[in-house]
Amino acid sequence: MSVETVNRGYVYSGTPTSDEAERYFRQCFGADRLMYNLHVAHLYAYLEKNGHTIGEKLPTFKEMGMPTVKEFKQVRVDDDGNKYLYEVDAFASNEAKQHFKKAMNLFNKDAFKGQFKKSALKRQKTLGIEPTFRDLKGMPKFHSRKNSKLSYTTFNQSDNIFIDENNVLHLPLAQKSKLSGVAIKLNTHRPLPKDGRIQNITITMDSQGRFAVTINVAFEMEIESIGIPTAECILGLDYSQANFFVDSEGKKANYPHYYRAMEERLATEQRKLSRMVQGSKRWERQRLVAVKLHTKVANQRKDWLHKKAYTLANRYDMVVVEDLDLRALGQTLKLAKNQQDNGFGNFRLYLKYKLEQQGKYFVKAPKSFASTQICSDCGVKNTALKGDISTREWTCTNCHEQHDRDHNAGLNLRNYGLRWIDEVLLAPSLVVA
Ligand SMILES: [Zn+2]
Structure with a gap:
């Protein structure tokens, strides 16, 4: 059993407790x-x-x-x-x-x-x-009043940020402020961890004027190690464009279809918006329609990712993924959009902490690990597959085993996990920080 300090962010919607407070936030x-x-x-x-x-x-x-x-x-x-x-x-x-x-x-x-x-x-x-x-692409540019995300972050210093018994979050003021205090009433849907220390908070206001608070909390967590994972409790996950991921058992993630349906509607509403006069009343109304859909899609996606990660973290003791550079991957070809929507990066993050808080393992195979080219049966690297992302099925030139591309990659990642146990977990002297 070990005690570890964990940092986590909690998001709540909230309402400023006074007009003064709302004005103050807008000023920030x-x-x-x-x-x-x-x-x-x-x-x-x-x-x-x-x-x-x-x-x-x-x-x-x-x-x-x-x-x-x-x-x-x-x-x-x-x-x-x-x-x-x-x-x-x-x-x-x-x-x-x-x-x-x-x-x-x-x-x-x-x-x-x-x-x-x-x-x-x-x-x-x-x-x-x-x-x-x-x-030039990427040159820092002026933030306009209209199109910027409105937010500010402040840090807790000697408990000047706290939540009272009525679920009201109190915030520090500037030294020279004439106000007596600002606060925001939280619509709590889940409590903060017991004995959690507030590190910092970010207040944001969306384009509909709704406020939200992200509270970053540090707390101690007792973690009981599960020991050495057995082979049947190790899962390799290969990122897949079409299926989100394919695992070492050949199972696909089944990314939900309702999501795609929503995307089509979103595109329709966005097209309508683009035909209207920017800044007009109709445009503003249509903009809100699009924003609401966006929010809904984002919430659905997040919900799905959390549930999927939760299921896997409970079922397996170790999950192995590839250390993909998701940004670079998005830039090659036309994958960017798909890739962003899938949120594989966030998924890995959720999976990591859901595993680790149970004393389980989240392992990343290095970028150099050729998970798609190696034959999971004989271990020979089939370099003809390098840079080729269209071949879905192939046959090993050495052992003639037939492979489904993604499933094979998942198996290789799982094998990497097995080796990782021997080389890292069981040989702690070799661990390089
Ligand atoms: Zn082979």
């Missing part, structure tokens, strides 16, 4: 957006002045003399006497800086490709307007 969202945009503006001004060579990374904060969050705040006061950045949660501003940094890092990762957005290329073709650095 605004501050987050403003602070982000100040960073973007500084970056753009720097690139305008010093030029930007397409294909190069963005300059560092130091190189472009990026002001600190504190300096940005001071400038805003001098500009128009507006002190509101001081009256909202300080973390909201700091988070904005972190998000901006993240956006820069993401851009830098692919900067060498120097690709322009399709819309910019179209403009160049039809109107003769040359694209600039602003049109």
